[in-house]
Amino acid sequence: MSNLAILPILLPLLTGIILVFLNKRLPLVRLITRIMVLVNLAVVSIIAFNVIQNGTIVLKAGDWTVPYGIVLVADPLAMLLVVTANLISVACAFYAFKSLDEHRERYYFYPLFQLLIAGVSGAFLTGDLFNLFVFFEVLLIASYGLIVLGGTKEQFRESFKYIIINLFSSMLFVTTVSFLYAVVGTVNMAQLAERVGEVQQDGVLTTIAILLLIVFATKGALFPLYFWLPKSYTVPPTVISALFGALLTKVGVYSILRVFSLIFVYNLSVTHQILLILAGFTLVFGVIGALSTNNVQLIIAYNIIPAVGYMILGIGVFSATALAGTVYYLLHDMIIKAALFFLVGAMVAYSGTSDLRKMGGIIKNQPLLGWLFFIAALALAGLPPFSGFIGKLLILRGAFEEGHYVLGVIGLVTSLLILLSVIRIFINGFWGEPKSEYVSNGNPVQGKILPAAFLLVFTVLLGLGAEFVYPTVQTIADQMIDPINYIDSVMKE
Amino acid sequence: MEIIMSILAGMLFTAGVYMILQKQILKIIIGTALLSHGAHLFIITMGKLNRGKPPILSEGVTNYVDPLPQALILTSIVISFGVTSFLLVLAYRTYQTNGTDNMEKLRGNENE
Numbered sequence: 120m121s122n123l124a125i126l127p128i129l130l131p132l133l134t135g136i137i138l139v140f141l142n143k144r145l146p147l148v149r150l151i152t153r154i155m156v157l158v159n160l161a162v163v164s165i166i167a168f169n170v171i172q173n174g175t176i177v178l179k180a181g182d183w184t185v186p187y188g189i190v191l192v193a194d195p196l197a198m199l200l201v202v203t204a205n206l207i208s209v210a211c212a213f214y215a216f217k218s219l220d221e222h223r224e225r226y227y228f229y230p231l232f233q234l235l236i237a238g239v240s241g242a243f244l245t246g247d248l249f250n251l252f253v254f255f256e257v258l259l260i261a262s263y264g265l266i267v268l269g270g271t272k273e274q275f276r277e278s279f280k281y282i283i284i285n286l287f288s289s290m291l292f293v294t295t296v297s298f299l300y301a302v303v304g305t306v307n308m309a310q311l312a313e314r315v316g317e318v319q320q321d322g323v324l325t326t327i328a329i330l331l332l333i334v335f336a337t338k339g340a341l342f343p344l345y346f347w348l349p350k351s352y353t354v355p356p357t358v359i360s361a362l363f364g365a366l367l368t369k370v371g372v373y374s375i376l377r378v379f380s381l382i383f384v385y386n387l388s389v390t391h392q393i394l395l396i397l398a399g400f401t402l403v404f405g406v407i408g409a410l411s412t413n414n415v416q417l418i419i420a421y422n423i424i425p426a427v428g429y430m431i432l433g434i435g436v437f438s439a440t441a442l443a444g445t446v447y448y449l450l451h452d453m454i455i456k457a458a459l460f461f462l463v464g465a466m467v468a469y470s471g472t473s474d475l476r477k478m479g480g481i482i483k484n485q486p487l488l489g490w491l492f493f494i495a496a497l498a499l500a501g502l503p504p505f506s507g508f509i510g511k512l513l514i515l516r517g518a519f520e521e522g523h524y525v526l527g528v529i530g531l532v533t534s535l536l537i538l539l540s541v542i543r544i545f546i547n548g549f550w551g552e553p554k555s556e557y558v559s560n561g562n563p564v565q566g567k568i569l570p571a572a573f574l575l576v577f578t579v580l581l582g583l584g585a586e587f588v589y590p591t592v593q594t595i596a597d598q599m600i601d602p603i604n605y606i607d608s609v610m611k612e
Numbered sequence: 613m614e615i616i617m618s619i620l621a622g623m624l625f626t627a628g629v630y631m632i633l634q635k636q637i638l639k640i641i642i643g644t645a646l647l648s649h650g651a652h653l654f655i656i657t658m659g660k661l662n663r664g665k666p667p668i669l670s671e672g673v674t675n676y677v678d679p680l681p682q683a684l685i686l687t688s689i690v691i692s693f694g695v696t697s698f699l700l701v702l703a704y705r706t707y708q709t710n711g712t713d714n715m716e717k718l719r720g721n722e723n724e
Contacts (some may be wrong), residue, residue, distance in 0.1 A: 187680075249684055256691045263698060267705075275706040276718045279637070282702065286644050286695060287632065293651045293688050300681070301658040 124178035124193040127163045127201045127240040130155065131208075135233030145224060149216055152229045156212040159236075160205040167198035171591055175608040177246070186310045190609055192246035196446060196595045200243045200373060203450050206577060207365045207457045208236045210570040214461055215358045217566030218468070223269045223356065231268070235261035235362065242370045246609055248299065249306045251374065252292050255338070259285050262367060265359045266351065273354045281351040288337035295330040302327065309609035312381045312602055321386055328383040328390045332375065339371025341431060342400035345424050349408060352420040353473075357464025360416065364423050365457035369449060372430050376445060379434055380599040387437060394435035399526050401428030402533040409540040413475040415466060415548065418540055419459045422499065425533050426452045432526055433514040441517025443596035447589070448510030451581055454574050455498050455507065459541075461571035462492045465564045466548055475544060480553030485564055489549040491571055496545055498578045500538035506581030509589070617657040624650030637703045637713040641696065648692035655685045 134155040141148050170176055170193050178191040193201075211232065219228060238258025245251050263285075266278040300306055302323050303314045315324060333344070340348040348368070352360050375394075383390050405424025412418060426448070433445030465488055467473045469481060482489035498505035501512075511534060518527040581588060598604045624646050631643025659681030667679035707713045 249687070253687060253691070256695075260695065260698070263695075263702075267702060270705065270709065272709055275702070275709050279702060279706055279715075279718065282695075282699060283632065283640060283644065286699075287647065290644070290647045290651045290692075293648075293684075294654055297651075297655040297658040297681070297684070300655075300684075306680070306684075 121176055121178045123166050123169070124176045124191045124244060125180075126166065127159070127193075127205070127244065128191075128237050130159045130162060131233040131237040131240065134159075135230045135237060138230040138233060139227065142225065142227065142230075145221070148224075148229050152212050152233070153216075155233070156205070156209045160202075160209050163198070163201050163205050163240075166193060167195075167202045170198045171195050175605070177609055185610055186305055186307050189250045190246040190307065190309075191244045192309075192605070192609055193244055194595075194598075194605060194608070195591060196599075197243045199446070199450060199591070199595070200369075200453075201240050203453045204236065204239050204243070204366055206574065207362070207453055208232070210457060210461070210574050211358050211362050213573075214361070214464075214567060214570040218358050218464060219356055220269075226268060227264065228268060231261045231264040232362070234258075235265065235366070239366050239370055243373060246308050247306055248308055248311065248378075249296050252289065252296060255292065255370070256289060258367065258370065259289065262363060265362070266355050268355065268359065271354070277351040277354045281347055284337060284347045288334050291330065292334040295327055295334060298323075298330070299327050307609070308377070308381055309606045312606050313610070315382055316385055324383065325386050325389050328379070328386070329393065331378055331383075332390070332393065335371045335374045335378070336397070337371075338368070339375060339431075340368045340424055340427055341371075341397050342404055342424075342428070345401070345405065345427075348423065349417055349420040352423070353414070353416040357416075357460055357467070360420070361457045361460035361464070364420065364460055365453045368423055368427055369453050372427055372449060375431065376434055376442075376449075376599075380437070380442065381602045381605065384437075391435045391437050394431050395523060395526060398428050398432035398435050399529050401425065401431060402529055406533050406536040406540065410536060410543075414473050415463045415475055415478075415544050416460075416473050418475075418544060419456070419463050422459070422537060422540065423456060425537055426456070428533070429511060429514055429530065432518060432530060436514070436517045436521050436523060436526075437600075438517045438521055439593070439596045439600050440520060441514050442599050443589075443593045444510050444513025444515075444517055446592050446595055447513060447581075448507070450588075450592075451498075451506035451510050451578065454577050454581070455495060458495050458571045458574040458578065459492075459499060461567060461574070462488065462495055463544070465567040465571070466492070466544075468567065469564050470548075470554075475547045477554060478548040479551040480549070482549035483553050487568055488564055489545075491568060491575060492549065493545055494575055495571070495578070496538070496541035498575070498582070499541055501534050502538075504579070504582045506578045506585075508582060509585045613661045614657055617653060617661065621650045621654040621657065624653065635715045637706065637715065640715070641699050641703055644699065645692075645696050648688070648696070652685050652688055652692075655681050655688065 176193040180189040238254050241254035337344045402425045409418050409421035430445045433441040470478045498507045501507035515530050628643045628647030631639050659678040662677045665675050665677045667677045
């Protein structure tokens with residue numbers, strides 16, 4: 120029974136390894152990928168359903184007793200995120216067939232893609248801080264491979280910076296974990312949560328908390344450590360940008376959420392105050408970036424940053440409402456970012472340029488693409504009835520309830536500016552006279568709309584079906600405020 | 613002993629950070645290697661340095677070294693080894709494709 124917890128990691132890992140050996144036979148690789156992403160989605164959905172119904176599944180790797188071995192904790196939060204990550208992986212797998220050139224497909228795109236999913240699932244599921252580092256490395260190394268795939272000049276230029284920054288923050292992560300081990304004597308998250316209150320070392324622990332925040336802020340693109348993100352996310356092909364934009368930064372946000380709701384909750388006036396301030400700056404600077412450019416891919420990449428700001432705001436406010444909002448927004452943002460990258464990728468493929476000033480009138484020939492983009496834009500900005508609305512509503516309500524009026528207002532204004540930044544794409548790109556300088560070779564958009572539509576269905580479902588999802592999310596948030604449930608399920612037996 | 617090791621780790625960090633801030637790609641890679649050495653040294657120091665004792669807790673053995681940092685450091689060494697070798701290949705390809713190994717010249721806005 121408890122072995123179920125490792126399946127979301129094991130399936131993509133094994134698939135990835137098998138695909139490496141089948142590399143020469145591309146049709147077979149495509150077929151296996153297609154089947155395995157669907158199988159994986161089905162499996163994680165069943166596990167998630169099981170977890171939400173019957174409670175957390177804990178796997179003790181190698182059957183070591185709890186504080187000594189590695190534990191995998193499939194709690195409702197982790198499983199919801201794993202399911203969402205697998206939704207993205209299904210959409211990306213089907214988008215990849217249509218959008219990648221064969222050269223890139225042959226050079227191990229599919230194995231790296233599967234390993235990335237394995238790393239992301241692992242990072243969500245692990246209950247051990249050092250193991251979190253290991254899964255971070257798994258997903259980062261896969262992402263290093265993906266970001267240089269194809270080997271164009273720009274890719275090499277930007278990916279080198281991406282790798283150095285991530286490497287630096289990983290080393291800081293290891294160092295911080297060893298600091299924490301020296302102070303508290305464990306790396307198991309549940310035991311950390313128990314002991315941090317007992318050891319009476321507030322000063323050192325707060326320092327360690329801030330060091331960890333720096334690490335996760337680099338991975339999650341928080342102000343002022345987001346500078347590496349926009350460019351390195353726009354140089355690889357669309358499907359890889361979508362994967363990165365949807366999953367990688369969210370893993371960083373998830374880690375902040377986990378660590379600052381479970382472990383470092385004893386000095387809220389310092390740690391969570393810092394989170395609030397950073398959230399405010401992240402919101403403002405991210406959206407300014409999104410408004411500052413005419414490159415459509417860059418606009419979407421910049422829009423990742425204010426979304427991270429919202430989630431960090433929810434964590435900083437640290438009330439049940441705001442945390443529920445954060446979880447909701449996390450689910451929403453993974454889906455909508457992938458969908459937006461897909462749609463913008465289709466726009467770029469259609470018009471042959473990523474410069475907004477050279478686009479126009481796409482809706483005349485591609486009405487479906489246009490309207491899907493319109494829906495995605497509204498969902499991103501958080502208009503009802505789409506999923507973004509619920510998350511933002513809860514986060515901002517939490518902020519106002521706890522008296523963070525300035526941040527609440529910043530959040531509202533940012534929301535409007537986000538709408539402006541994406542509607543600008545809609546108005547300039549889809550309306551107006553068609554500037555059809557592109558050479559029509561077949562239909563470049565064909566097959567790219569379906570994965571985006573697939574994801575947008577879930578955006579609408581998350582928005583309209585909030586009544587079904589919200590109770591689960593609220594339970595998760597309540598358990599985060601009072602993590603006794605998580606600790607008990609890991610530490611007992 | 614722990615103090616000396618901590619200072620040594622600190623020196624490695626300093627040198628690593630200095631090297632990362634250089635312009636030449638190869639120097640940056642050496643910097644990351646130094647940095648990871650510093651981090652590894654630091655992990656082993658954090659578990660207390662006891663010489664000549666086994667990292668095993670079994671019945672009857674009261675004198676033992678904390679085995680966990682040793683497990684952590686091993687994992688971390690393997691990872692940083694892999695990443696460093698990847699970086700070296702990447703640096704070579706970056707140099708070949710872009711025709712320079714100077715980070716100052718590796719910035720630009722051609723895509724905008």
